[in-house]
Amino acid sequence: MSSDSGTRDPKAIAQVKAALAAKFGNRLVTSLAVRQQHANTITWIENQPPDAVVYPQSTEEVQDIVRICSSHRVPVIPFGTGTSLEGHVNAPFGGVSIDFRDMNQVLAVHPEDLDCVIQPGLTRKALNEYLRDQGVFFPIDPGADASLGGMASTRASGTNAVRYGTMKDNVLALKVVLANGEVMSTARRAKKTSAGYDLTRLIVGAEGTLGIITELTLRLSGIPEAISGGICPFPSVDACCKAAIQTIQTGIPVARIELLDALQVRAVNLYSKLTLRETPMLFLEFHGTEGSVAEQSERFGEIAEELGGGPFEWTLRPEERTKLWEARHNAAFSTFTLRPGSSMIPTDVCVPISRLAECVAETQADIAESGLIAPIVGHVGDGNFHLTLLVDMNDPEEIKVAKAFNERLVQRALAMDGTCTGEHGVGQGKMKYLEAEHGLPALEAMRAVKRALDPDGIMNPGKIV
Numbered sequence: 296m297s298s299d300s301g302t303r304d305p306k307a308i309a310q311v312k313a314a315l316a317a318k319f320g321n322r323l324v325t326s327l328a329v330r331q332q333h334a335n336t337i338t339w340i341e342n343q344p345p346d347a348v349v350y351p352q353s354t355e356e357v358q359d360i361v362r363i364c365s366s367h368r369v370p371v372i373p374f375g376t377g378t379s380l381e382g383h384v385n386a387p388f389g390g391v392s393i394d395f396r397d398m399n400q401v402l403a404v405h406p407e408d409l410d411c412v413i414q415p416g417l418t419r420k421a422l423n424e425y426l427r428d429q430g431v432f433f434p435i436d437p438g439a440d441a442s443l444g445g446m447a448s449t450r451a452s453g454t455n456a457v458r459y460g461t462m463k464d465n466v467l468a469l470k471v472v473l474a475n476g477e478v479m480s481t482a483r484r485a486k487k488t489s490a491g492y493d494l495t496r497l498i499v500g501a502e503g504t505l506g507i508i509t510e511l512t513l514r515l516s517g518i519p520e521a522i523s524g525g526i527c528p529f530p531s532v533d534a535c536c537k538a539a540i541q542t543i544q545t546g547i548p549v550a551r552i553e554l555l556d557a558l559q560v561r562a563v564n565l566y567s568k569l570t571l572r573e574t575p576m577l578f579l580e581f582h583g584t585e586g587s588v589a590e591q592s593e594r595f596g597e598i599a600e601e602l603g604g605g606p607f608e609w610t611l612r613p614e615e616r617t618k619l620w621e622a623r624h625n626a627a628f629s630t631f632t633l634r635p636g637s638s639m640i641p642t643d644v645c646v647p648i649s650r651l652a653e654c655v656a657e658t659q660a661d662i663a664e665s666g667l668i669a670p671i672v673g674h675v676g677d678g679n680f681h682l683t684l685l686v687d688m689n690d691p692e693e694i695k696v697a698k699a700f701n702e703r704l705v706q707r708a709l710a711m712d713g714t715c716t717g718e719h720g721v722g723q724g725k726m727k728y729l730e731a732e733h734g735l736p737a738l739e740a741m742r743a744v745k746r747a748l749d750p751d752g753i754m755n756p757g758k759i760v
Contacts, residue, residue, distance in 0.1 A: 303389045307367040308346045311391065314363045315349055322350040322397075333374050333392040335382045339640050339688060340724055345372055345386035352397045354470060354478060354509040361507065362476035364391055368751045373503040375416065375442030379449055380641050381722030383502050387757040393507065395444055401425050402510070409515045410467055410484055415444020415508050422513075431515040434459035437718065438624040444508045449720035450500030454623070457543070457676030458550040458582065459516060461718070463499045470510035471498055474749040484512055497744070502720055503755035505748045519582035523592050524551070524616040525609030527599050532556050532575045532659060532671070534602045536652035539577065539675040541598050543648060547591050551580035552676040553623055556659070558633065559670035566629030567622035577675075578623050579609070580616070626672050630683045634668055640684040642701050644708035645717030648678040654711055655680060658704060665700050679717030706731075721759045729759070 315323045324330075330344035346369075351357045364371050370390030377384055386392065395416030403412040406429045413422060420440045423432050435446060437453035445451075447469070452461035459465065468482035481494035498505060529535045535554050542549055554577055555563065561573045579595060581588040588611070596607040610616060622629075627641060646654045655671065662669045662682075673680030682704070686697045705715045705728050715721075715728035730738050742760045745752075 303346075304367075304369075307369055308389060311364055311367050311369045312347050315347065315360065315391065318359060318363075319349055319351075319356075324348045324350075330392070333372075333377065333384060333394065335385045336377060337639070337641075338380055338382070338724070339638060339686065339694070340382035340385065340722075343382075343385040343387050345392040346389045348374075348392045348394055350394050350397050354472065357393060357472045357507055357509050358476045358478065360391065360393055361472050361474065365474060365476060365751065365753060368753060370753045370756050371507065372755050373415075373444070373448065373507045375445030375448075376418065376440065378439040378441045379445060379722065380719045381716070381724035383449060383720060383722040383755075383758060385723060385757070387723070390753070390756075395442060398509065399442075404429060404431075405484070406431050406515070408484065409517070410512055411515055412510065412512050413443060414510060415447075416442050418442055419446065426515070430518055432518050433465070433513055434516050435462055435465055438627070443511055443513070447499050447508055447511055448502050450718070452674065452677075452679070452718045454551045454553055454620070454674060456674055456679075456718075457552060458548060463496055465514040466495055466499050466511060467514055468512040469495055469498050469508050471506035471508055473506045474751065474754050478509075479506065482512075500720070502722060502758050504745060504759050505754060507754070521585040521588050521611060522550075522580060522582055522613070522616065523588040523609050523611050524578070524580040524619065525592070525607060526571065526619060527577045527579065527595070527604055527607040528572050528574045529576065529599070529602065529604035530574070532655050533652050534604055535575045535577050536655055536675060538595075538599050538602050538604060540648050540651065541602075542595055543676055545594075545598070547594055548581070548583070549579060549591070549595070549676060550582040551578065551620075552674075553578040554655075554671065554673040554675045554680065555623070555626065556671040558668070559626055559630070559672050562629040562633050562670055563622050563626060565632040566625060569622055577604075578619060579607075580620075585611070623672075626670075627681075627683055630670050630685055633670070634685040636687075637668075637685040638688045640686050640697060640701075641681060641719070642684065642704065643679060643681040643717050643719050644704055644713055644715060645677070645679040646708050646711045646713030648675075650711040650713070651675060651678050651680070654707060654713070657707055658682070661700060661703060661707075665696055667697060667700060669700075674717070677717070678713070723758060726759060
């Protein structure tokens with residue numbers, strides 16, 4: 296079967312399942328319920344389950360799975376925790392889902408080098424729990440307790456990206472099983488190299504379309520001596536964005552700076568039982584010494600006051616900060632309180648921060664004109680913002696309106712020299728925007744790389760290109 300053809304070969308699939316059952320026994324699962332859990336379960340993208348799910352425990356077992364599937368040209372789809380939002384784990388051409396649940400170990404920690412080696416099924420929270428007594432932590436925090444293999448595959452970022460970067464900045468090396476079953480190591484543990492193509496960055500963000508990650512070497516950061524954090528209300532989203540821009544441009548080393556519009560604050564209050572003022576708001580965090588975080592907090596407070604915002608209420612108390620950030624991380628699910636029974640359709644774009652206020656203002660006007668309910672949150676320190684559209688999936692007209700709005704959102708971001716997705720990734724949902732964003736020559740280059748590494752098109756087909 297050629298996955299490029301878009302057809303299933305029942306005989307090939309049966310042969311693959313028989314071979315995998317012989318090798319993996321009860322670690323191969325074919326029940327419909329489990330298969331559906333390993334396809335898209337979030338957003339409006341159709342659930343397209345694989346034909347089987349298998350649970351490997353080593354790189355060698357992943358090689359065995361890929362070789363069996365490759366010999367019959369049956370697709371393989373890597374699966375971490377399933378929190379991705381653009382249909383990345385769907386199996387549009389059938390195939391085998393490789394679930395990394397059992398490959399979740401920390402293999403080595405080198406605190407003196409600020410790095411660690413882990414398996415892909417380990418989640419970010421589990422890693423930081425393991426590291427907590429060694430004076431280091433892994434800073435990338437997309438909100439969901441995602442698997443680190445999945446975070447690398449989608450080039451995740453999150454609330455700390457403005458200070459610590461994204462996954463592309465924090466993955467030093469990878470071990471990858473290629474479509475022919477061979478294992479490729481993309482780099483060594485050295486912090487920099489000029490030796491050849493940057494294969495690590497090629498795989499980070501490839502969404503499993505070029506190979507399957509089975510081991511990651513990650514950059515770690517020292518746990519800061521002090522952390523201050525708090526909230527600052529503003530009269531408008533425009534003022535929030537301008538405060539974020541001035542904070543970055545004046546060199547204040549903010550670690551987190553998150554926007555919530557008034558509607559999102561209302562949802563957070565309802566869901567997390569808080570009593571925040573229902574007005575546009577920034578959540579902020581500063582890392583450093585006690586003296587430096589106090590100075591940074593005071594400087595931000597002055598910026599906020601100049602823009603009509605404030606007061607900036609901040610604290611060094613961990614329990615108070617944790618409560619606020621837990622509410623921020625639950626922001627997406629809190630939106631259900633605004634329209635019970637609706638479906639949650641998340642989307643994101645990213646623009647240069649100099650265009651952020653303009654882009655958000657135009658988007659809010661578009662939401663109002665469209666009659667949609669769509670709270671906004673954003674990692675505004677790097678120009679990335681998210682919307683959660685609350686849609687009645689039984690109303691075709693409303694779905695049409697929501698899809699048209701999403702098209703305009705992406706077109707607006709691209710017109711401002713931005714991107715169709717700052718961190719959700721391409722998957723199935725945003726494939727159609729890549730040519731407009733990158734141009735045909737770049738897209739053809741991506742296709743050429745895909746053909747070279749995956750000539751039969753079995754590696755998570757139907758995604759990106």
